[in-house]
Amino acid sequence: MSLGADRDTAPIQDVRAEMLKGAQSLAVAAPPSKERGITSDLSVDEALLLHAAGWEPLDLVTGVAVVSVPVGVWNWGRGSISLASDAHDASVDQASRLLRGECSKVHGHGVVGVRVDVTVNPHHIDVELVGTAVRPMDGKDKSGRGTDAALAMPFVSDLSARDFTLLERAGWMPVGLAFGASFVYAPRRTAGTAIKQKGQNVELTNYTEAMYSARESAMEKMQRSALGAGGEGVVEVKVTEGPMGFARHAIGFTAWGTAVKLVAETHQFVQPQVVLPLDDAVVTFEAANLRSSGQGKGRRR
Amino acid sequence: MTEETTQPGEAVETPPAPAPAPAPAPVPHDLPKDAVHRLEELEHGLFTSDLSVNEFLLVKEAGFHPLGFVMGSSIYHIGLQTRKWGQSQELTKLTEAMYTARELAMTRMEEEAQELGADGVVGVRLDVNYYEWGSDSAEFIAFGTAVKAEDGTSYRNVQGKPFTSDLSGQDFWTLMQTGHTPQGLVLGTCVFHIAHRKFTQALGSMGQNVELPNFTQALYEARELAMTRMQDEATQLQASGIVGVRLEEKSHQWGSHTIEFLAIGTAVTKRSGEVTLPKPTTIISLDN
Amino acid sequence: MSDVSGPGSADPFDAAGAAGTPGGRHGDLPEAALRRLEATSFSSGLSVPDFAACLDLGLQPVALVQGFCVMQWGWYGAGGTMRGMSPYIGGQQTPGAYSETYRCPHGFVSNEHRSWGQNLEQPWVEEAWNKGYHTAYGRMLEEAGTLGAHGVIGVMDQVSNVADTGTTEFHFLGTAVTVEGGPPPAGGVPWSTYLAGQRLTKSIEAGFMPIAVVAALASVRVWAYCMTEYYMEGSMGGWGNNMGPALVEQVSKAHMASRQLARKHVRQQLVGDELHGATIDVVTRELSAGDEVIDCTLRGNRVRRFKDWDPVVLPRPTVRLS
Numbered sequence: 001m002s003l004g005a006d007r008d009t010a011p012i013q014d015v016r017a018e019m020l021k022g023a024q025s026l027a028v029a030a031p032p033s034k035e036r037g038i039t040s041d042l043s044v045d046e047a048l049l050l051h052a053a054g055w056e057p058l059d060l061v062t063g064v065a066v067v068s069v070p071v072g073v074w075n076w077g078r079g080s081i082s083l084a085s086d087a088h089d090a091s092v093d094q095a096s097r098l099l100r101g102e103c104s105k106v107h108g109h110g111v112v113g114v115r116v117d118v119t120v121n122p123h124h125i126d127v128e129l130v131g132t133a134v135r136p137m138d139g140k141d142k143s144g145r146g147t148d149a150a151l152a153m154p155f156v157s158d159l160s161a162r163d164f165t166l167l168e169r170a171g172w173m174p175v176g177l178a179f180g181a182s183f184v185y186a187p188r189r190t191a192g193t194a195i196k197q198k199g200q201n202v203e204l205t206n207y208t209e210a211m212y213s214a215r216e217s218a219m220e221k222m223q224r225s226a227l228g229a230g231g232e233g234v235v236e237v238k239v240t241e242g243p244m245g246f247a248r249h250a251i252g253f254t255a256w257g258t259a260v261k262l263v264a265e266t267h268q269f270v271q272p273q274v275v276l277p278l279d280d281a282v283v284t285f286e287a288a289n290l291r292s293s294g295q296g297k298g299r300r301r
Numbered sequence: 302m303t304e305e306t307t308q309p310g311e312a313v314e315t316p317p318a319p320a321p322a323p324a325p326a327p328v329p330h331d332l333p334k335d336a337v338h339r340l341e342e343l344e345h346g347l348f349t350s351d352l353s354v355n356e357f358l359l360v361k362e363a364g365f366h367p368l369g370f371v372m373g374s375s376i377y378h379i380g381l382q383t384r385k386w387g388q389s390q391e392l393t394k395l396t397e398a399m400y401t402a403r404e405l406a407m408t409r410m411e412e413e414a415q416e417l418g419a420d421g422v423v424g425v426r427l428d429v430n431y432y433e434w435g436s437d438s439a440e441f442i443a444f445g446t447a448v449k450a451e452d453g454t455s456y457r458n459v460q461g462k463p464f465t466s467d468l469s470g471q472d473f474w475t476l477m478q479t480g481h482t483p484q485g486l487v488l489g490t491c492v493f494h495i496a497h498r499k500f501t502q503a504l505g506s507m508g509q510n511v512e513l514p515n516f517t518q519a520l521y522e523a524r525e526l527a528m529t530r531m532q533d534e535a536t537q538l539q540a541s542g543i544v545g546v547r548l549e550e551k552s553h554q555w556g557s558h559t560i561e562f563l564a565i566g567t568a569v570t571k572r573s574g575e576v577t578l579p580k581p582t583t584i585i586s587l588d589n
Numbered sequence: 590m591s592d593v594s595g596p597g598s599a600d601p602f603d604a605a606g607a608a609g610t611p612g613g614r615h616g617d618l619p620e621a622a623l624r625r626l627e628a629t630s631f632s633s634g635l636s637v638p639d640f641a642a643c644l645d646l647g648l649q650p651v652a653l654v655q656g657f658c659v660m661q662w663g664w665y666g667a668g669g670t671m672r673g674m675s676p677y678i679g680g681q682q683t684p685g686a687y688s689e690t691y692r693c694p695h696g697f698v699s700n701e702h703r704s705w706g707q708n709l710e711q712p713w714v715e716e717a718w719n720k721g722y723h724t725a726y727g728r729m730l731e732e733a734g735t736l737g738a739h740g741v742i743g744v745m746d747q748v749s750n751v752a753d754t755g756t757t758e759f760h761f762l763g764t765a766v767t768v769e770g771g772p773p774p775a776g777g778v779p780w781s782t783y784l785a786g787q788r789l790t791k792s793i794e795a796g797f798m799p800i801a802v803v804a805a806l807a808s809v810r811v812w813a814y815c816m817t818e819y820y821m822e823g824s825m826g827g828w829g830n831n832m833g834p835a836l837v838e839q840v841s842k843a844h845m846a847s848r849q850l851a852r853k854h855v856r857q858q859l860v861g862d863e864l865h866g867a868t869i870d871v872v873t874r875e876l877s878a879g880d881e882v883i884d885c886t887l888r889g890n891r892v893r894r895f896k897d898w899d900p901v902v903l904p905r906p907t908v909r910l911s
Contacts, residue, residue, distance in 0.1 A: 036856070068834060165904060219349070
């Protein structure tokens with residue numbers, strides 16, 4: 001992994017000696033513990049990085065919401081299907097609210113590495129968010145909003161622990177997930193136009209406009225949700241689009257990413273590190289890969 | 302959107318490609334309302350970008366700030382052209398369609414970037430989508446992140462337009478360190494029909510290991526045409542070279558004998574003599 | 590080391606207590622397993638890089654060990670219960686920690702109309718799953734213990750339904766190892782982890798000693814009441830129309846409850862230790878509109894710190910030249 005390069009400045013350890021220490025620690029029965037165990041979906045690397053950045057994991061937290069879509073919404077029509085995007089927004093909002101609630105309950109300041117699953121069914125839109133609640137080890141707020149605000153409104157981010165620490169080092173902090181969705185009916189050409197255009201190279205301008213507008217509209221909703229959360233930017237925007245499996249004439253567009261905010265006075269420049277991998281096949285660091293350790297079950301994106 | 306889009310636009314702004322290459326790309330000044338609206342919103346101090354955190358920080362490190370995620374699209378009806386069964390030939394009408402539609406999408410993306418006052422667009426992706434409801438038509442989409450230099454220097458290209466580039470944040474930073482500036486994403490395309498072999502020919506060479514010179518020649522020619530057209534675009538931008546050239550071959554929905562050869566890369570010019578790339582650390586990654 | 594498998598046998602999630610048989614007693618392992626284990630050469634399911642990393646740590650692979658258990662039970666617990674009737678009737682079943690009832694807002698009673706709905710945890714399903722899982726796990730540990738191994742690394746578990754027979758197979762596979770020059774764990778029960786190779790090395794380097802793989806299932810049954818049924822079908826069933834999007838509270842709550850219960854069950858097995866690399870798998874089986882069973886499995890590595898944190902250098906943006 002890319003951390004390898006960083007490790008050359010860290011002390012080199014005798015892993016055998018460490019293993020022995022570990023084995024010895026288990027050779028004596030552990031005293032009964034009253035502590036509440038910590039659960040997290042972080043890999044060891046992520047736990048290490050977070051710790052180095054002064055954060056500790058608290059609990060695996062989730063938010064799930066199922067919001068109904070009235071019947072008839074997907075029937076043929078023209079223009080945008082606003083009831084479906086309303087249902088999408090309501091589902092996302094509720095899931096985020098529940099996720100934040102679980103985070104606040106364990107006194108977390110935010111949730112990192114959130115896995116996002118949005119499923120659009122004919123009659124309901126399901127949203128599932130799963131991530132790890134974290135807090136600064138010194139308990140002091142790092143978001144510039146004060147501890148009370150941080151506890152009341154924890155940040156939510158789909159960034160991996162590595163990206164989270166990178167971002168924090170540059171003076172930025174995640175604020176929340178920004179979502180936008182729009183659904184439209186596929187445009188139709190009249191038979192007359194179709195015949196006229198047969199064999200010709202021609203732009204189908206009303207098609208272009210319909211799809212273009214729908215895509216822009218999803219992006220705009222995402223922007224509004226980011227601004228509403230107090231973000232100054234959205235990183236790692238993901239866009240998905242395609243016809244609905246159950247209604248091929250309806251096309252859905254979604255855009256989402258993590259809204260971020262500059263909390264330091266200015267952007268902190270960090271001299272990039274140039275690495276030259278010596279492997280035949282270069283494998284880039286990806287938290288998703290690390291997560292699937294030995295179980296063949298990775299984080300789904 | 303207006304209907305004028307199939308007509309040639311101002312030749313000053315879009316370089317005409319050489320014959321028998323496609324007609325000059327039309328210039329739409331026709332962003333949909335929603336796009337303009339969204340871009341106006343971005344000016345309220347929010348940026349959006351599909352860059353990863355690593356890329357975002359590298360773009361910042363290179364002295365640029367992301368302004369917004371920009372895109373352009375065009376749904377294009379691709380015309381018909383008769384192909385001769387036994388003849389290898391370029392299908393100029395299809396070439397033209399593929400070229401024009403991509404240029405339309407790219408131009409709209411550039412317009413969005415211009416709207417934001419950007420110096421350029423990084424991380425450009427070009428996609429082609431097919432929909433069930435649009436036979437013989439396809440949607441050409443361009444996505445990217447508009448960026449602007451933080452020190453106020455203009456990095457626009459010789460045509461006064463924002464540069465475009467398909468370089469990732471990492472590649473963009475590296476390129477800037479080598480004293481080069483991207484000028485534009487350049488592409489050349491050629492849709493070629495490869496002759497079916499006559500039954501007697503196939504029979505003649507059955508069981509033999511022989512070169513099939515007309516096949517070799519056809520594929521050779523098609524690729525050369527695509528590459529030449531790409532280079533011509535770079536010349537128009539007065540570029541000193543093209544980096545990251547990819548040559549893609551796709552049959553789209555035409556069947557196996559009709560192939561689009563697409564050459565694509567980022568045209569660059571030298572800015573200064575200095576190479577300020579830090580010495581790389583060699584690593585062996587431990588993961589597999 | 591009696592806490593390897595759980596907080597104590599009183600806990601319903603401590604079926605693994607059965608695993609606490611130190612090497613020597615050949616419990617219920619089949620003869621074929623014993624014959625295989627007597628072989629002198631080692632076998633291991635590790636890939637070459639994982640094998641190398643394992644030797645580097647001073648772990649000596651002993652053998653590939655496995656454990657099976659096939660369980661049969663009625664997935665639907667009180668499956669014979671009619672709609673609208675409590676599944677606890679007759680007192681055969683104990684209620685779980687979670688249950689909620691929903692009442693029809695229409696004040697209307699008919700055979701067709703679902704005037705009553707309930708979300709309920711199905712502890713009988715959870716216990717059966719837990720028993721199957723930990724029996725198979727215990728057998729794997731027993732194989733390892735028989736060989737005098739100290740731990741099992743690279744554990745893979747598979748829970749699959751055997752065709753349509755209403756049975757479920759639990760299968761564990763792992764590589765038993767000994768720590769060169771190290772003491773056996775207290776109580777003789779080997780430790781275990783899903784990790785192997787570099788990931789295990791990093792874990793050890795960071796000061797996290799694996800204790801056990803832990804997993805738990807939470808099963809929540811949703812008996813839809815009229816509103817849930819209508820929402821999930823997208824219609825209002827004649828009770829008004831022009832309905833906008835609405836939160837389906839009953840189903841949403843059942844989902845949240847299943848995840849919270851799974852977390853609670855896992856935490857009971859942690860006894861104050863940490864769980865790393867957790868994964869959640871959710872299977873939803875829809876029975877009819879709104880009626881469903883939500884099964885949530887949470888698994889991960891139970892680890893314990895054995896030394897203080899070592900400093901790690903924070904990452905910088907990286908550029909690869911390749």
